[in-house]
Amino acid sequence: MVCKLSTRLMNICVSSLCKLQQLEKAESIIIDAIRLGTLPDVVTYNTLVAAYCRFVDLDSGYLILNRMKEAKITPNVITYNSLLAGASKELSLSKCLKLLNEMDKIGISPDVWSYNTLMHCFFRLGKPEEAQKIFQDNIFNKLSPSSTTFNTIFTGLCKNGYTHNALTLFRSLQRNGIFTPELITYNILIDGLCKSGQLRAARSILKELGQSGLEPNASTYTTVMKYCFRSKKFEEGIEVFHEMKKNGYTYDAFPYCTVSSAFAKTGKLKDAYKFFELMTKKGIEKDIVSYNILVNMYCIEGRLDKVDDLLLEIEESGLKCDQYTHTTLVDGLCRIGNIDGALEHLKYMDTLGFDSNLVAYNCMVDRLCKVGCSNTALEIYEKMEEKDSITYTSIVHNLCKERNFLTASKVLLACLNRGMRVLRGTQRVVVKGLQSSGLYSEARKVQAKIRLARIID
Incomplete structure (x- = not known):
């Protein structure tokens, strides 16, 4: 009894350290436990396999199998599910299939999680037909699909441009009483419909969600609102914002920023400022995203004196300017014809250690071309180490x-x-x-x- 309790305690410690990505300390715990006569079990090694696959790589996770064999501990389906997750993370379909073949050879039957992972890998590789075949042949007909299974296939179909198929499957499962949708399911479908330009259908699903007894969350409303604005359906977007506000989901800066940004992009600056005033009245503090939108708005108006005040306010509030802030400044300087100032700020950005200033360079090149300075634009283009299709x-x-x-x-x-x-x-x-x-x-x-x-x- 003492040994079992000790092993359980060791597993709790190992699991906690693995979650904190302190794998060396987790290994030390196991070594010390063995010295004290407490032997690891399959749970111990499964925890290590999962951690190495998640935080290091698949090969490191697979090496744990050798240690399990030395300890005469047989791996189980959980062991291989962690390895499959590692292979899927690396987008290695061949390794996924090899692991499933290995499971078959040693007599371990794949479960619903094994096939969920394989299906997810097919979707991420842009192979929706193969993913649907796994769902139909291996999961739906032979196993009991979980809510994760259904949400995985809905997400995969939507992301691969098969939103209509996802909605058809959703209706079929509903009619036959096979699946009770969760909030995440509705959010997946709403997002997929919005991205495919089917705003009316997305609003219909949002209405259906409200009638289902489930409560839409901030993510649900923001998704619909964002795509309303992208489609230039401002009245519908504002309607969603007010519905969101009515249900108490405008508790942070994000929804206000979404509305303000949408108006700013279309030149409706008065409306954009109104929503910032609303946010201030509600006592919501500005984050760096809020400041960046304000910087952009002042740059559009050419009010660079106001931009300087904002930069000082950002510093005093303990926040830090990011790439978007500086990129917006470069674009703003170009807009008012201060090309030399924009070039100087671009050079300053190169000293700040950002991963990439490509967006700022693209803005600079585009602005220079538009104001008839194509020779200067070509000089910058030639010097750019990183370029993209834009x-x-x-x-x-x-x-x-x-x-x-x-x-x-x-x-x-x-x-x-x-x-x-x-x-x-x-x-x-x-x-x-x-x-x-x-x-x-x-x-x-x-x-x-x-x-x-x-x-x-």
């Missing part, structure tokens, strides 16, 4: 507007050579521009590269 698209698009099709074609070819994409409309403008300028050889070269890129893609 960088190339901006340069190509603006060079075409200046009818500099030859330089635009060179930038486009550089983009395609790096496996990146430029909008097809922009590609066509480059080809037609070259042809209209009599540069037929260059036009054919670009056309050939575009066709090759599409075949590879």
Whole structure:
């Protein structure tokens, strides 16, 4: 009895240390326990396998199996489920299948969690058909699906662009009484419908959620509100905000920032300021996101004196300016024509140690092109160590507007050579521009590269 109690106590200590990512200390506990005569069991090793797979890598987790064999402890389905989760995290389908094959050889039957993980891996790799086959053949027909199973398939279908299939499956399960949806299920479907542009259907699901006895949460309302604004349906977005407010979910800055940001992006600055006033009246403190939106609004108006006051206020409130703050300042300086000031601030950003200042550089390049300083934009473009499709698209698009099709074609070819994409409309403008300028050889070269890129893609 003492031994069992000691092993249980050891497992609690090991589990606590693993959750804190202190794996070395967890290992020390096990070594000390063995010296005192308390032997680890399958729970001990399963805890280690899960921790190594989660915080280190799959290979480190798999090495624990050798220690289990030495201790004459047989791994179980929980052991392999942790390894499958590690393989899925690494997006290694081959390792997932190898582990399932290994389970079969040693006589361990996969359970619903094993197949949930495999299904999730298929979805993340963009293979929804294979994921649905796992659901139908291995889970639905042979095992008892859990709520996690259903939520996994709804999420996977929505993220892979099969929102209609997710909704059809949801209705079918409802009609047959197979599945009782949870709040998270409704949130998944609402998010999927919003992302696919089906706002009316999303509002319908939101209404259904309200009638189901479940309470929508802040995430539910914010999702719908955000996509209403993105679709420029401001009245609907405000209606959702007021419903959210009525139900007591406007307790932090996030919903106010969402509304203010939406108005600011469309130039409705008076409306944007009104929501900041509402937030202040409610006694909600500004976070860095709030300040960044205000910085953006002042930059749009060209009120850089106000921006300086805000930067001082951010410092005094104990917050720290982030990449978005500085990027907004670069964009604001460009807007008012202070290109030299923007370039200086860009150089200052490079000294701050951010992971990447790509967005700021993209803003700078785009603004320079728009104010007719394409030569300076090209100089910055050449010096940029990191570029993305937005960088190339901006340069190509603006060079075409200046009818500099030859330089635009060179930038486009550089983009395609790096496996990146430029909008097809922009590609066509480059080809037609070259042809209209009599540069037929260059036009054919670009056309050939575009066709090759599409075949590879």
